[in-house]
Amino acid sequence: MAIGETNVPLTALPLKPKQPWMKLFFGDVFSSFLTILSILIVISLLPGLNWALFNATWPGGTPEACRDGGACWAFVGAKSRLILFGLYPPEHQWRATLVIVLIIAMVLASLSPRMWGNKLIMLWGAGIALMLILMGGGLLGLDTVPTSKWGGLPVVLMLAVLSLGMGFPIAVLLALGRRGSLPVARAVCTFIIELVRGLPLVGLLFVAAILLPLFLPPDWTIDKLGRTLAALTIFSSAYLAEVVRGGLQGLDKGQGEAAQALGIPYWKVIWHIILPQAIQNVIPPLTNTAIVMVKNTSLVLIVGIFDMLSAARSAATDPTWPAPSTEGYLFVALIYFAICVSISIYARHLENGVRARSHS
Amino acid sequence: MFSTLWYSARLRGWITQIALLGGLATFLLWVGSNTVQNLAQRGIRTGLDFLSRPARFPISESIITYDPSNSFLWAYVVGVANTLWLSFVTILLATLLGLAVGLARRSLHPLLSKQAMIFVTIMRNIPLIVQLLFWYGVCTSLFPAPRDALNPLPGVFLSLRGVYAPSFLAGPNALPFMLVVVAALLIVLWQVTRLLRRGSQKRIIIPTGFLMWVGISAGLYKLFQAPVSLEFPELTGLNFRGGSYLSPEFVAIVFGLTLYTSAFIGEIIRGGIEAVSKGQWEGARALGLSERHIMFRIILPQALRVIIPPMTSQYLSTVKNTTLAVAVGYPELGLVVNTVINQTGQALESIMIMLGVYLSISLSVSLFMNWYNAHVALVER
Structure with missing residues (x-):
């Protein structure tokens, strides 16, 4: 063989070489080990599958049928109304269902960049008002339902949507303050953001539930739901502020400077030039924060809001059913999973759209 | 003359900042006076002298000695110790498992990478507190009674009463x-x-x-x-004797928190590996290094630089996530504070102590990680 002549092909090897499956699974000692390991993982999950599917009692079953050890989905069926709507009066539950539909519609509408702007703010104002009227009643001939009776999925969705919606304008102000040229504003905004991000949400919820009434004048009363919402709003605004700051940082300085040179007033520069571009750049972390906030609504159980999780927990203490403490949580987990996964799928779709447009 | 003043950016900046400071001071004064008024009206005692009084409530488990006759201050210390212990165990286990998850997701082995992907998707999309309550439910209702305890390893017993393992x-x-x-x-x-x-x-x-x-x-x-x-633990009567014991609360929260955190850590590690440029792989392959050598000697050390900042925030949120042990009943700081508030009514001081502790933990972890980051950061020559 002459010097320099080798049997290596001239084209670069692909990063993931295509291999026959036999070689892929049992090609060398290490991959055989991995194959056996993954099969063992699957086998170790089989008892769980057996419990959840083959030994299970399906909805419609009786408490007695649940005593033979499998999962008791009959319990979830019987308690699903309690978990989904809490203590909301059954004859008015259509209103709570409408609120859920309304929130989903509003979220879907506002995720599309075409809607961003004044139109969206008006839509949200109207939507929130309608939501509160539907849930609380007292207007349009609807019976009044006090907030202590609100619960379940509508409350979870309302808390998530309102804390994000109200937190966002605060977040923009905090981010602008932190990025701005005024030293006092920068210090104050940095302090607030870092303080809130340094604390666990449970701590903030304690503050809202226990200390907030002490901080306000004696004749002011905010109910528990409102206080919880305040804590969630502050929490989400601090995290959103960091995301928005990331977007502002990624923006070319020339954009703001050119607009200023044209004599456009500061707030118009922010509203029409800076924010639309900055936010489009941070859609993935924004949706991440949205998912985090949806998940965080489950913590309101700690301050005694009757959300899905507290309903599942209190349902588990019902003595007519034999200790079904895990099935209710699985049902709640499934609902959260569906919400969070659909947000992330929609966001990925949206992100691809933005990328396609910015490259065209 | 006034028009130049009106359009002076510096003057405007000053006025805005003075207004901001004034508004903030007024707000704080308002909150302060409300608080004083409320405390007086409701007859709530203030001050920190309750800290030296005996606590007179039990704490179900702690890694340092505690007795109801100890002071409230010691009860707080026990709570902090439990929080730190829980965070330490979880971070250690979750980092190891997370490394495995991250590598499995990058693996060329199709079964393993699919499994890792499913695991990460499930863990990341279900709230932690739901997972913790679920695992607690599994530990306290699906596990068998001590008599028929599961025995996965010699000397290790899983039952409704918790986990018993051999001790030294x-x-x-x-x-x-x-x-x-x-x-x-x-x-x-x-x-x-x-x-x-x-x-x-x-x-x-x-x-x-x-x-x-x-x-x-x-x-x-x-x-x-x-x-x-x-x-070795031995079954005597209705329960086990001897060996070391982990309560169902501790097992549930460590297990749940570790699984949850490891999914996030796995994604961080995968992101770090993917951030290392392709040329590094190709260069190492051209030198004839084996795949495992490339991963552990070439890629991971470089990925570490990308991994450390997000890992810091992940560790911090793990410490903060231990507060969810409240829902399960493991006596970490949050639960102790809650009990103290119920016992003394001194909510303001108790919550401030809790927030102070978490802020100091956050601050010291981020200082340490910043130091470590500077230590491993690329030295530009």
Whole structure:
């Protein structure tokens, strides 16, 4: 063989070489080990599958049928109304269902960049008002339902949507303050953001539930739901502020400077030039924060809001059913999973759209 | 003249900032006066003198000694210790599992990478507190009674009452024995490094040294008349005796928190690996290094630089996530604070102490990680 002549092909090897499956699974000692390991993982999950599917009692079953050890989905069926709507009066539950539909519609509408702007703010104002009227009643001939009776999925969705919606304008102000040229504003905004991000949400919820009434004048009363919402709003605004700051940082300085040179007033520069571009750049972390906030609504159980999780927990203490403490949580987990996964799928779709447009 | 003042950016900046400070001060004064008024009106005692009074409430488990006759201050210390212990165990386990998850997701092995992907998707999209309550439910209702306890490893028993595992029993000679064994290890290490530096064969010297150390230790174990022994838990009556014990609360929260955190850590590690440029892989392959060598010697050390900042925030949120143990009933700081508030009514002080503790933990972890980050950061020449 002459010097320099080798049997290596001239084209670069692909990063993931295509291999026959036999070689892929049992090609060398290490991959055989991995194959056996993954099969063992699957086998170790089989008892769980057996419990959840083959030994299970399906909805419609009786408490007695649940005593033979499998999962008791009959319990979830019987308690699903309690978990989904809490203590909301059954004859008015259509209103709570409408609120859920309304929130989903509003979220879907506002995720599309075409809607961003004044139109969206008006839509949200109207939507929130309608939501509160539907849930609380007292207007349009609807019976009044006090907030202590609100619960379940509508409350979870309302808390998530309102804390994000109200937190966002605060977040923009905090981010602008932190990025701005005024030293006092920068210090104050940095302090607030870092303080809130340094604390666990449970701590903030304690503050809202226990200390907030002490901080306000004696004749002011905010109910528990409102206080919880305040804590969630502050929490989400601090995290959103960091995301928005990331977007502002990624923006070319020339954009703001050119607009200023044209004599456009500061707030118009922010509203029409800076924010639309900055936010489009941070859609993935924004949706991440949205998912985090949806998940965080489950913590309101700690301050005694009757959300899905507290309903599942209190349902588990019902003595007519034999200790079904895990099935209710699985049902709640499934609902959260569906919400969070659909947000992330929609966001990925949206992100691809933005990328396609910015490259065209 | 006024128009130049009106359009002066500096003057406007000053006025805005003075207004901001004034507004903030007014707000704080308003909150302060409301608080004083409310406290007086409701007859709530203030001050920190309750800290020295005896707590008179039990704490179900703690890693440092606690007795209801101890002071409230000591109860807080116990809560902080439990929080730190829980965070430490979780972070350690989750980092190891997370590394495995991250590598599995990058693996060319289709079964393993699919499994890792499903695991990560499930963990990341279900709230932690739901997961914790679920695992607690599994530990307290699906596990068998002590009589039919699951026995996955010899000496390890899983039952409704928690987990029992073998524990080390230290005899009277335990301490000198440990010291001599450590000394032997140091001597063997010193000899091995000396021989290696002289150019001896690595694959002969290292196993020989290890075997010698094991042999010496075994001899010493005989010589000291079995200074350390394993105590196995045994079923006596309705429950186990002996061995070490982990409560269902602790098991549920460590298990749940570890799984949840490891999914996030796995994604961070995967992101770090993917951030290393493709040229590094290709260069290492061209040099003929094996895939495992490339991963552990070339890619991971470089990925570490990308991984550390997100890992810091992940560790911090793990510490903050331990507060969810409140829902399960493990007595970490949050639960202790809650109990103290119920006992004394001094909510303001208790919550401020709790927030202060979490802020100091957050601050010290981020200071440490910043130092470490500067330590491993790329030195630009």
